[in-house]
Amino acid sequence: MTDRQRHRxxxxxxxxxxxxxxxxxxxxxxxWFNEPVELDTIDRRLxxxxxxxxxxxxxxxxxxxxxxxxxxxxxxxGTTTFGDRDPSTPxxxxxxxxxxxxxxxxxxxxxxxxxxxxxxxxxxxxxxxKFAKAHPDFAERAPNGEVDKSRMCYAIPGxxxxxxxxxxxxxxxxxxxxxxxFCRQPPILKYHPTLVEGWQKESGxxxxxxxxxxxxxxxxxxxxxxxxxxxxxxxxxxxxxxxEAELGRPCCLIPRIPDSSPILTIAAGIDVETWLREDLAxxxxxxxxxxxxxxxxxxxxxxxEVCHRYGKACIGGIGTLALLGGSSSDSGPTxxxxxxxxxxxxxxxxxxxxxDAMSIYQTDGIYTREELAEFVRxxxxxxxxxxxxxxxxxxxxxxxPRRFGFAPGLDCHSTAWGYPPSGRFYYLGPVGSERL
Numbered sequence: 001m002t003d004r005q006r007h008r009x010x011x012x013x014x015x016x017x018x019x020x021x022x023x024x025x026x027x028x029x030x031x032w033f034n035e036p037v038e039l040d041t042i043d044r045r046l047x048x049x050x051x052x053x054x055x056x057x058x059x060x061x062x063x064x065x066x067x068x069x070x071x072x073x074x075x076x077x078g079t080t081t082f083g084d085r086d087p088s089t090p091x092x093x094x095x096x097x098x099x100x101x102x103x104x105x106x107x108x109x110x111x112x113x114x115x116x117x118x119x120x121x122x123x124x125x126x127x128x129x130k131f132a133k134a135h136p137d138f139a140e141r142a143p144n145g146e147v148d149k150s151r152m153c154y155a156i157p158g159x160x161x162x163x164x165x166x167x168x169x170x171x172x173x174x175x176x177x178x179x180x181x182f183c184r185q186p187p188i189l190k191y192h193p194t195l196v197e198g199w200q201k202e203s204g205x206x207x208x209x210x211x212x213x214x215x216x217x218x219x220x221x222x223x224x225x226x227x228x229x230x231x232x233x234x235x236x237x238x239x240x241x242x243x244e245a246e247l248g249r250p251c252c253l254i255p256r257i258p259d260s261s262p263i264l265t266i267a268a269g270i271d272v273e274t275w276l277r278e279d280l281a282x283x284x285x286x287x288x289x290x291x292x293x294x295x296x297x298x299x300x301x302x303x304x305e306v307c308h309r310y311g312k313a314c315i316g317g318i319g320t321l322a323l324l325g326g327s328s329s330d331s332g333p334t335x336x337x338x339x340x341x342x343x344x345x346x347x348x349x350x351x352x353x354x355x356d357a358m359s360i361y362q363t364d365g366i367y368t369r370e371e372l373a374e375f376v377r378x379x380x381x382x383x384x385x386x387x388x389x390x391x392x393x394x395x396x397x398x399x400x401p402r403r404f405g406f407a408p409g410l411d412c413h414s415t416a417w418g419y420p421p422s423g424r425f426y427y428l429g430p431v432g433s434e435r436l
Contacts, residue, residue, distance in 0.1 A: 007250045008282050009311070011176075015060060015114065016283070016313040016356035024355065024380040025059040027285075027315060028363035029118065029179075032064060032100055033071060033082070035365050037090040045094060046103050052367035056377065060116055062179055062359070063104045065170055067120040068129045072101035072173070076165055080129035105174045116177040117170045118256070121163060122151045123184035131162055140190045142433040143208045151185065153192035154269070155228040164236050168243055171251045181256040182229075183287045183411055187426065187436065188269035189225040199224050213428050215263055215294055218436065222263075226271040233280040252282040254315070256359075258289035258411070259298045267292070267436055272303070276310040283313035285359055288346060289411035292426040292436060298346070300353035308354070316355035318347055318379055321412035323372050324365045341392025344378065344385040346409035351382035361411065 019025060032049055053061050064071050070081040082095040094100070101117070108115045124132055127139065127149045138159050140151040152159045167178050182188055189195060191208060199207055199221060207221040237253065244250050257270050265272055268291075275281040284307055288298045300316060307314035322343075347358065358380045366372045378384035415425040426436045 008252050011114075011250075011252060012283055012313045016315070019059075019380075023382075024316075024351070025357045026057070026380050027060045027062055027116075027357055027359040028053050028058040028367065029062040029359055029361045030064065030364040031362055032104075032364055033091055033094075034362060035368075037094055039090050039093070042090055042094045042097065046098055046100060048368060049364055050104070050107050052373070053363065054111065056367050056373045058363070058367065059357075060114060061104070061108075061363075062116045062118050063101065065101070065117045065119045065166070067123040067184065068125055068132060070166065071095075072117075072170070073099055074166065074169060076169055078130050078134065079166070080131065084130075101173065114176040115174050116179060117175040118179035118181050119163070119167060119170070120181045120184035122154070122182070122188050124150050124152060126150070135159075139192075141192050143191045143431045143435045144433055146433045148190060148433075151188070151190065153194055154189055154232055155192060155194040155198065155225075160228075160232045160235060164232070164239055167236060168239050171240060171243055171249075172247070175251060176249075177252045177254060179254050179256050179285060182268070182270055183256055183258055183289050183413065185413060186258060186260075186268035186270075186289070186291050187225075188229055195225055195228070208431055211430055215267065215428060215436070218428070219263065219266065222267045222269075223271070226266055226269045229269045230271050230274050230280070233275055234278070237280050253280070254283045254285050255281050256285040256287060256317070257303075258291060259286040259300050259303055259317075260289075260291075261295045261297070261299045262302055264292060264295050267294070273306055276306060276312050281312065283307065283315060283356075285315040285317060286350070286355070287317045287359075287361065287411040288319060288409060288414070290414040294426070294428060294436065298349070300350045300355060304354045313356040314354075315357045315359050316347070316350035316353075317359040317361060317411075318343065318350075318376070318409045319361045319411045319414075320366055320372075320376070321362070321410070322408040323375065324362060340375075340408075341389045342408040343375075344392065345389040347379045348382060348385035348389050351385060 015025060030049060037045060070079055074081055082091055085092040105115045127133060127136060135158060138152040138156050140148040140153050142148055154160055170178060196207060210218055240251055257272060272284060284303060286300060286303055290296050304314045360376055360379060366376055378388060426434050428436055
């Protein structure tokens with residue numbers, strides 16, 4: 001083990017260690033710009049959000065670095081940031097006046113926190129940013145040939161380089177930890193001509209001609225696609241190792257991934273076992289994201305086992321859309337216990353699986369509201385989650401509405417019973433725009 005590996009390992013042990021009360025540490029994932037920004041809130045938005053996390057004893061705050069449009073001041077040519085928005089908008093004014101990443105970094109130093117930056121790894125918005133406009137041919141394709149402008153293809157070196165340079169810049173600017181958010185959005189790789197033609201040369205077959213309802217029939221193709229994302233992880237780790245030596249400051253890599261089954265994880269383009277085995281990731285962070293009808297379940301047990309097998313940490317995760325106004329918003333603090341239990345049951349299952357810490361998504365809208373902050377407080381306490389889940393189940397109607405047993409706690413891009421179709425729902429079988 002190298003000195004830098006030892007440093008990262010010691011850091012993760014420290015920040016995945018249990019609190020003095022025996023409960024898990026909490027990582028709040030803040031999208032600081034998500035709540036509507038008004039002109040009269042510009043000066044207090046950042047301090048109010050960060051202090052709210054402090055008030056409710058959040059151990060680490062994960063800060064948003066952006067998607068295709070970056071949420072920090074980048075010096076890289078060709079990037080699009082919030083500073084490119086209409087100067088009259090409140091978000092533009094907040095961004096340019098207070099420089100949120102710098103503000104957050106200084107706050108972390110003042111409160112002995114790590115600077116943890118999260119970048120969405122494949123979330124594009126119709127090709128309106130500078131990079132997408134310059135590279136329209138990078139856009140992914142569905143198996144029926146339909147252009148998918150919400151994703152770009154990781155088989156193309158130029159796309160891998162763009163994401164890599166942003167992450168390296170974040171480290172140079174002071175990030176201690178990088179969260180690579182692959183929950184935005186699976187499948188990371190689809191049927192771009194670069195992928196299809198490469199597979200045809202290698203296998204002599206056309207992946208678009210696979211018509212099966214058995215996911216195992218697609219596995220070789222899925223593994224081929226996933227190799228390109230693994231190559232990105234290798235390139236990123238190599239770049240970080242060089243930069244760590246120059247700066248004298250290590251940086252941890254934590255992919256945020258759906259808690260899907262092993263085979264559906266590969267179908268998403270995520271070969272998590274190879275990443276952990278080759279030390280391309282220092283931990284994983286889970287999100288209960290339902291994105292395919294092939295398997296709508298959560299599999300935290302698998303993800304904890306594979307992380308621990310390679311001496312890595314596994315951070316659990318709970319979504320909060322049903323508290324913040326999703327279609328199951330009536331399952332929150334003011335609802336009867338039987339409508340609340342699914343949150344606590346989901347968290348308890350992750351405790352039972354052995355997660356090393358607990359993350360809560362979109363805490364920008366949670367900790368600034370006392371009733372929501374108190375509702376999520378037990379998520380890191382296994383005994384409290386078990387007690388609240390059991391109490392809710394005992395009071396549930398005999399015919400439990402399916403959406404209350406399923407949707408609360410999911411990632412907000414899930415497509416499931418009673419949940420808004422904010423993401424596509426991928427299937428097996430005949431070729432179509434949403435075929436896996």
